[in-house]
Amino acid sequence: MVPVEFYFMLACVIFTLGLFGALFRRNIIMVLMSIELMLNAVNLVFVAAGRSIGNLDGQIMVLFVITVAACEAAVGLAMVIALFRKYGTVNTDILRLLRG
Amino acid sequence: MPDFSSLMSHGVFHLLAGLITLVSVLVVVSKHPVKSAVFLVVDLFLLAAVYASLESHFVAAIQVLVYAGAVVVLFLFVIMLLNLQPDQLRGMRFNPVEAVTLIVSVIGMLIMLGVSMSGKPTGLGDGSMDVNAIEAAGGNTYMIAMKLLTDYIWPFELASILILLAIVAAVVIAKKDKKPVVS
Amino acid sequence: MNPYIPVLMALLFGIILGGALSALAALLGPKKPSPEKSDPFECGVPMVTSANEKMSVKFYLTAILFILFDIETIFLYLWAKAFPNLGWFGVLEVMVFMVILVAGYIYVIKRGALEWD
Amino acid sequence: MGLTADEFTIQFISTVVKFSILAVMLLQVPPVMLLVERRIPAFMQRRKGPNRVGLFKFRLYGVMQALADTIKLIFKEEVVPEGAQKVFYHLAPVFSVFPAFLIAMAIPYGPDIQVLGQTIPLSVVRLDVGFLFIFAISSLAVYGVTIAGWASNNKYALLGSLRASAQMISYEIPLGMSLIPIVLIYGSLDLNKIVEAQTTFLKWGIFLSPISFLLFLIAMFAETNRTPFDLSEAEGELVAGFHTEYNSTKFAAFFLGEYVSMFVLSCLASTVFFGGWQVPFFDVRALDQLVGLPGVGALVGFGSLLMKAAFFMWLYVWVRWTIPRFRYDQLMNLGWKYMIPLGLINVVATALVLAAVWFK
Numbered sequence: 001m002v003p004v005e006f007y008f009m010l011a012c013v014i015f016t017l018g019l020f021g022a023l024f025r026r027n028i029i030m031v032l033m034s035i036e037l038m039l040n041a042v043n044l045v046f047v048a049a050g051r052s053i054g055n056l057d058g059q060i061m062v063l064f065v066i067t068v069a070a071c072e073a074a075v076g077l078a079m080v081i082a083l084f085r086k087y088g089t090v091n092t093d094i095l096r097l098l099r100g
Numbered sequence: 101m102p103d104f105s106s107l108m109s110h111g112v113f114h115l116l117a118g119l120i121t122l123v124s125v126l127v128v129v130s131k132h133p134v135k136s137a138v139f140l141v142v143d144l145f146l147l148a149a150v151y152a153s154l155e156s157h158f159v160a161a162i163q164v165l166v167y168a169g170a171v172v173v174l175f176l177f178v179i180m181l182l183n184l185q186p187d188q189l190r191g192m193r194f195n196p197v198e199a200v201t202l203i204v205s206v207i208g209m210l211i212m213l214g215v216s217m218s219g220k221p222t223g224l225g226d227g228s229m230d231v232n233a234i235e236a237a238g239g240n241t242y243m244i245a246m247k248l249l250t251d252y253i254w255p256f257e258l259a260s261i262l263i264l265l266a267i268v269a270a271v272v273i274a275k276k277d278k279k280p281v282v283s
Numbered sequence: 284m285n286p287y288i289p290v291l292m293a294l295l296f297g298i299i300l301g302g303a304l305s306a307l308a309a310l311l312g313p314k315k316p317s318p319e320k321s322d323p324f325e326c327g328v329p330m331v332t333s334a335n336e337k338m339s340v341k342f343y344l345t346a347i348l349f350i351l352f353d354i355e356t357i358f359l360y361l362w363a364k365a366f367p368n369l370g371w372f373g374v375l376e377v378m379v380f381m382v383i384l385v386a387g388y389i390y391v392i393k394r395g396a397l398e399w400d
Numbered sequence: 401m402g403l404t405a406d407e408f409t410i411q412f413i414s415t416v417v418k419f420s421i422l423a424v425m426l427l428q429v430p431p432v433m434l435l436v437e438r439r440i441p442a443f444m445q446r447r448k449g450p451n452r453v454g455l456f457k458f459r460l461y462g463v464m465q466a467l468a469d470t471i472k473l474i475f476k477e478e479v480v481p482e483g484a485q486k487v488f489y490h491l492a493p494v495f496s497v498f499p500a501f502l503i504a505m506a507i508p509y510g511p512d513i514q515v516l517g518q519t520i521p522l523s524v525v526r527l528d529v530g531f532l533f534i535f536a537i538s539s540l541a542v543y544g545v546t547i548a549g550w551a552s553n554n555k556y557a558l559l560g561s562l563r564a565s566a567q568m569i570s571y572e573i574p575l576g577m578s579l580i581p582i583v584l585i586y587g588s589l590d591l592n593k594i595v596e597a598q599t600t601f602l603k604w605g606i607f608l609s610p611i612s613f614l615l616f617l618i619a620m621f622a623e624t625n626r627t628p629f630d631l632s633e634a635e636g637e638l639v640a641g642f643h644t645e646y647n648s649t650k651f652a653a654f655f656l657g658e659y660v661s662m663f664v665l666s667c668l669a670s671t672v673f674f675g676g677w678q679v680p681f682f683d684v685r686a687l688d689q690l691v692g693l694p695g696v697g698a699l700v701g702f703g704s705l706l707m708k709a710a711f712f713m714w715l716y717v718w719v720r721w722t723i724p725r726f727r728y729d730q731l732m733n734l735g736w737k738y739m740i741p742l743g744l745i746n747v748v749a750t751a752l753v754l755a756a757v758w759f760k
Contacts, residue, residue: 067223170350
């Protein structure tokens, strides 16, 4: 069987890539997508660890993480729409300038 | 006879891991948001394959159903609605806060990797719930359902409140009123 | 045998078939390109406005409500699977769950978020 | 894996055989429907329809029309519109083809058969999650439509694709909800177990949960973008919808995806509501002993399922030429304001009745 550490390593890589995207992209939608990537890395750890120690709580956690992620995407994108309507852009640089 | 199935699961894992890493990079660096979204679908699908290889059938199914089939559709819709054009990657502009955060996160990742690799690798089989035992108890989905509705009642009910809040919030934020409020 | 082996086969078959159909179009058939032919179709008149127009926010609201109801459906499936063993207790739990979500649904309807005019 | 090498070989070979037969069968659906979609309406409207294309002197009621159309489609010139997103334009047909083929794998086409002492199920994929697998894969079908419309750089295609995808996701919820009572009643997500539970006529899903059937039927028509819900290609308004700019074999790919998914949904409806491979009034599996030839029962069961599916395919055509198209606001109202509440009420009512009967 594949050691559980391999899954953790994969999750680390995905998480860091997601973090990179969340920090270095200008587009809010890209930032949200990167956050989805990070959440998926967490899910992977939950599933692999749950499988490794032999209970199903990890999988139930994933169910809740997915619920939270869907709600986050819904509300986050609603905010993107509202911002776009108000300022005509979804670029984080410009939105930062507007902060004052 | 060499352990064929172990070899196979290693091969499957490494193939999937390589593909996932590649596609994740593409998600993050693609210039056009639509391309990123499509790569994200592929990425989520591949992760579902990883879950399936871990015998987490239910999680694999909802991963495809909710993430790939719903959340990314929403992303695509918004990108198309706003008609976003390709944007530039944040070039070489130096931003100290972000640079420091990234360096710290990479160091943190290396530490995590070091810690997890320092110990003796634990096989997944160690103490894991036997797949046959789960099958005998009624299958993965059934076990999750029973656990969710007995041990996890409060999170379950709270999830409904969370969804309710998300529905209300999304409608309030995104919906334009027909008549703007006159102040 | 791993139940996902056939899934993989079907996936590969579907992708290869789709890819082949997509690629064949370029290989077979004549190629006589002309500027008129490759214009985007606009009922024969020159293109008036570009295809990149902003769309109604309704589509977006539909998609977001879809996600949230999709999750609700998944929870209901889990309950349905465990229904015979949970008895009245499970029914009660799901009733509470549903009442909360129906409140959200009624809000959406009352607010007119699903009015297509 | 718990299997010896021999057992593994048998399982693997049988999977490959089943898969090949199924794939070949599914590829026959569009050509057959090509003809059926012309002959049946012609019959309904007292026309003759295409009946002249034949091989040499044999016209065979125009059977060769399907072949002629296919050949014509293959040798058309491909025209890629100017300003199209090239990669996605070529990728979209792939996205629309593979979900339908994947779902088809999960449907049980007959009772289990015994080959060399091993039980071979007559569905290619049998998963613990059953229905959820089908919903998961079918929710991926939206991408083909969305990407095709967006990549074409054509406003009709974009409008058509947005309409079609909004419609598909809206009706996915009633589709999912309509099957929850079925899971409650039969206590399983596994399609094969559901079929096996429908032993007699009166245990068919349509009699135990008629409202589910109604919801499923409507959602099924909407999911495949067929009349009366073919808003995505309302030809008076939107030319041809999301595949306006597609021609040649790329159009054939969309055509294939549409008809295969229609067929698969027909099979699913027959499986869940009409007893699948069961034949009313006698057990198909007893046929093996009765005739003394193994596999006869499976064959009869397969035929039974195909006939039920053919009925639904015919229904698709019948409805197309009978009922006018909905308006888009009516379509969305029907989905969100009538079918979802009805689905929820159906679930609650079924649960209460079952709880009252089972738990006392």
